[in-house]
Amino acid sequence: MNRQSNTYTIIYAMVLVLLVGIGLSVVYQALRPKQEENIANDVKRQILASALIVPSQGETIGELYNQHVKNSFIVNSEGNRLEGNAFDVNVSTEFKKPAAERRLPVFECETSAGMKYVVPVYGAGLWGPIWGYIAFDANGNTIYGAYFAHQGETPGLGAEIESPKFQDQFKNKDIFASDGAFQSIKVVKNGQEPAEGAYVHAISGGTITSQGVAKMLQESLSPYTNFFKQLSQGKEVSK
């Protein structure tokens, strides 16, 4: 047979691609359950990290999560509960909708320091998306802990939002002013202070990422205003 003929070449290419295609789909199907479990565990780890719970040696994330996060629900910007599973809400797609239409997940996390309410935040850094989880005290105002992650910020600069040094600054900061207005958390340069409101220090050399964090907090937390207000008044979230 002539190996250089067009017919041979086309048939060769088709058979090769078919075999490779079948092989890859078999691998994908076989490994998918395991991969989905890993992704879910990663989200659970981040939620727990915001509430300052870090698994010690030998503890699995799944068990630890079930131990601490007994309840989770979805609210809308009015503070009313919606149907659905909070864990399945895709924060990045919700973020693209107008605030009034967003489905806002809340995770109730029992910690040694009482009940904490964890909400997701999502925004843009310099090179790609940044996201995180913020745990609030039961007064719906004070931050108990914060966790941030990023896809591809510059190592040593923007990527420092992942460091405990940056995240620890958020502890005990209030997102509402004393008159009850939402003010978020400002991110300012080292050594400066804003005229009013709670603030943290930005990362030197990571200006755009730091600004991204400030914008992310402003835009992701403001839709929760009504929910936090209800929480602070000790009202059970209306069903």
Added chain:
Amino acid sequence: MSLKKTLLPLVNPLSKDNPVIVQVLGICSALAVTAKMEPAIVMTISVTAVLAFANVIISLLRNTIPNSIRIIVQLVVVAALVVIVDQVLKAYNYEVSKALSVFIGLIITNCILMGRLEAFALNNRPWPSFLDGIGNGLGYGIILIIVSFFRELFGSGTLFGCQVFPQWWYDAGYMNNGMMILPPMALIVVACIIWVHRIKNKDLQE
């Protein structure tokens, strides 16, 4: 054929014909994944596995591949293997797969792979091709591991994530060198390795 000659494809790439410092292939990923030792080692294993199997597959097919589409056939084989490695890592070592992110996918474009397939596997039988794949993968890996050793040690003060320098060093004023974390330092470390290597191998000097 003597044993020594059979093993040449395995031994040569480790030093004399090293893919990174002599053939100057695969530099891009050598910069990207060497900030820490663990990803560097996983990358070594991944590249070695992909290269060895791709070499064997291409070597087995070498008499059937139509010349006009041989590069495409090589690419399909390499891409399929890389996707499998990526999927396996996502399932069994999620943390490392996150750290390596796009670089596993970019093994496809690693020049070492296409270079070895074109230069070796297309003209040799499966067994020497397999050895050539392992040899070049490890030769690439040695450089990655040396570079990541220095970068992690001086950049983060750790090895495999464990603290190496005692706390009192830091208290006495020692600081981690942030420059080591950034990609340019990988290039400089590679250059230092080439320097030392050339001193030892006079015949490679130009």
